[in-house]
Amino acid sequence: MSMSLQLIPADLEQHRELLRNLWDFYLYEYSRFTRYRVSSEGRFPDPDVGYTFFRQPFRHSILLIVDQEIAGFAIVDVNIDSHFTGASNVIYMAEFFVLAGFQGLGIGEQAATRLFDQFRGSWEVYEMRDNTNAQHFWRKVIGRYMNGSYTETAYPEYEGIVQCFDNAR
DSSP, rough: OOOOOEEOOOOHHHHHHHHHHHHHHHHHHHHHTTTOOOOOTTTOOOOOOOHHHHSSEEEEEEEETTTTEEEEEEEEEEEEEEEOOOOEEEEEEHHHHEOGTTTTTTTTHHHHHHHHHHHHSSSEEEEEEOOOOHHHHHHHHHHHHTTTEEEEEEGGGGGGEEEHHHHHO
């Protein structure tokens, strides 16, 4: 069964509530590795959607849409100074989230590959040390995309690892 993936730039006014709701699911997934906790009402703290998704002109917030259904989001920061290596003009996968119902279908890999193609240059992708599923996913996706030509470095001070690659050519 073929699924149609669209990458749609998020709009603060049009997608504010959608992004706030997706952020709850994202934090739920992340709470496996962090101390994120819900309030007495059972909700994660509401994000400042404008700040989280649109705080700087270098930030690109993108909705993942599969067959007209919301499947997740990605946040890509372009031409920033690296949080890890000190390099300049880095493209950083700041956030990447695929809803559980779309995981394991190739949607994440297809979305990541399309984002890599859209934003050419020196990439950095970070995963938390304890998030072994994300590490496996990114090693597989980046490895296929770059035919194994990438580096991976552990950053204990950030409690995680970073894959670096350059697809500018």
